[in-house]
Amino acid sequence: MAKNRKLLIGCVADDFTGATDVAGIFAKSGMKTTVLIDVPDEGLEVDADAIVVALKTRTIDPSDAVAQSLAALRWLQHRGAAKFYFKYCSTFDSTERGNIGPVLDAMLAALGSDFTTACPAFPANARTIYKSNLFVGDIPLSESGMKNHPLTPMTDSNLVRVLAPQTSHKVAGCYHETVKQGVDAVRAWVSKARADGYGVAVLDAMDDGDLEVIAAAFDDAPFLTGASGLAYGLARTMFEGGAAAAREPEPSTLPGGSRAVISGSCSTATNGQVEQMLQDHEGFRIDVEQLATGQDVVKEALDWAKGRLGQKPVLFYATAAPDQVKANQAKFGVAEAGTMVEGALSKIAKQLVDRGVSELIVAGGETSGAVVKSLGINQLDIGNEIAPGVPWVSSPTAAGRISLALKSGNFGAPDFFVQAWDKL
Numbered sequence: 001m002a003k004n005r006k007l008l009i010g011c012v013a014d015d016f017t018g019a020t021d022v023a024g025i026f027a028k029s030g031m032k033t034t035v036l037i038d039v040p041d042e043g044l045e046v047d048a049d050a051i052v053v054a055l056k057t058r059t060i061d062p063s064d065a066v067a068q069s070l071a072a073l074r075w076l077q078h079r080g081a082a083k084f085y086f087k088y089c090s091t092f093d094s095t096e097r098g099n100i101g102p103v104l105d106a107m108l109a110a111l112g113s114d115f116t117t118a119c120p121a122f123p124a125n126a127r128t129i130y131k132s133n134l135f136v137g138d139i140p141l142s143e144s145g146m147k148n149h150p151l152t153p154m155t156d157s158n159l160v161r162v163l164a165p166q167t168s169h170k171v172a173g174c175y176h177e178t179v180k181q182g183v184d185a186v187r188a189w190v191s192k193a194r195a196d197g198y199g200v201a202v203l204d205a206m207d208d209g210d211l212e213v214i215a216a217a218f219d220d221a222p223f224l225t226g227a228s229g230l231a232y233g234l235a236r237t238m239f240e241g242g243a244a245a246a247r248e249p250e251p252s253t254l255p256g257g258s259r260a261v262i263s264g265s266c267s268t269a270t271n272g273q274v275e276q277m278l279q280d281h282e283g284f285r286i287d288v289e290q291l292a293t294g295q296d297v298v299k300e301a302l303d304w305a306k307g308r309l310g311q312k313p314v315l316f317y318a319t320a321a322p323d324q325v326k327a328n329q330a331k332f333g334v335a336e337a338g339t340m341v342e343g344a345l346s347k348i349a350k351q352l353v354d355r356g357v358s359e360l361i362v363a364g365g366e367t368s369g370a371v372v373k374s375l376g377i378n379q380l381d382i383g384n385e386i387a388p389g390v391p392w393v394s395s396p397t398a399a400g401r402i403s404l405a406l407k408s409g410n411f412g413a414p415d416f417f418v419q420a421w422d423k424l
């Protein structure tokens with residue numbers, strides 16, 4: 001495709017649900033936005049205002065995460081992006097080893113800059129930051145369901161403390177009393193922080209107005225990091241017309257395809273969504289113990305699906321309560337349990353699409369990564385928003401155009417799996 005517009009934002013996302021989340025925000029702001037899966041081929045040309053490269057780097061080895069992120073950054077730099085963004089989770093999913101800090105450090109250095117943001121606030125989904133502490137709704141991060149996350153349990157709400165061991169830069173907190181004074185106050189605070197040798201600012205943000213202030217205060221910085229809230233602020237400062245100029249969403253599948261939900265997320269929200277769906281829909285539960293003993297769970301699931309696929313969605317889920325997840329992890333190992341589940345769910349998804357499922361909801365970032373890769377998808381067009389942070393997306397596959405909703409673990413109302421289809 002011929003390129004005829006200037007690329008405004010080049011974004012690297014550390015997981016696939018996060019990628020469609022932030023892409024949906026750019027698209028809603030009126031930007032023509034495309035998600036590319038993995039580091040794109042050198043010769044690929046994309047005509048877009050914003051490009052999001054979706055990586056699956058959140059929980060891999062930090063050096064691999066850095067290498068992939070830098071490769072994605074280089075590709076975006078070659079396209080001449082005016083501004084670069086590193087999108088991670090609005091619950092700051094990471095461990096002491098990373099990968100937020102190492103990727104932030106590497107991208108900042110590659111762009112020749114010495115100061116950036118670390119601002120995962122996403123008020124539309126009730127993620128706010130106050131005195132550097134991240135809140136999920138009314139609850140501090142470390143008391144939220146994130147304390148039980150299978151791969152990145154978050155046990156400290158203070159983001160300065162969480163980020164410090166991950167980055168080589170000194171991290172400072174810019175409090176709300178500064179942000180609420182506006183752009184000049186934030187700029188003055190940043191100048192002082194830089195002079196004092198700091199390289200990263202965790203900025204308080206309680207609402208979208210705060211995020212617009214922060215984005216405007218950093219308008220001369222080449223590189224920002226955060227979740228979709230700051231991306232919204234960035235889009236507002238960079239794209240004239242904002243939401244009023246919103247484009248028509250990309251076309252999705254024709255109505256009438258078979259529907260399925262694949263859920264590998266074990267978050268509080270997803271547990272509730274699975275429970276609600278099972279009240280009047282059929283579901284097949286993936287048992288980790290059975291996977292571990294070599295039982296052909298994938299075949300059993302597909303046999304079960306025969307005669308059940310149609311307009312009424314069916315559910316395939318490994319979603320379990322925290323004590324069950326912990327028991328599986330203690331028995332089989334954290335990574336091994338995750339890999340077994342992701343392997344089974346992605347094989348099921350591929351077979352379902354081959355059998356005519358063309359509308360698919362996938363819950364969980366790691367799970368979505370595994371499913372999208374198994375479907376061989378490399379580009380996603382953004383469609384209608386289902387809930388804050390979750391748009392329908394669509395892509396051509398060998399089996400025809402498929403619509404997907406990649407739902408972040410913690411996003412969506414309890415009836416998400418039942419109601420999302422109305423937004424197609």
Ligand SMILES: Nc1ncnc2c1ncn2[C@@H]1O[C@H](COP(=O)(O)OP(=O)(O)OP(=O)(O)O)[C@@H](O)[C@H]1O
Pocket residue numbers: 015017018149150151264265266267270288318319320324325328329337338339340341342363364365366367368407408409410
């Ligand atoms: N019953 C289970 N026992 C152990 N691990 C499981 C079980 N079910 C799912 N998992 C694994 O837990 C991990 C869940 O991560 P995933 O990113 O898919 O969801 P999430 O963290 O809730 O979503 P997000 O990253 O969007 O917030 C996956 O690796 C999945 O395979």
Ligand SMILES: O=C(O)[C@@H](O)C(=O)CO
Pocket residue numbers: 015017018019021022088089090091122227228364365389408409
């Ligand atoms: O920011 C979020 O919470 C999500 O987009 C996400 O990254 C979940 O994996």
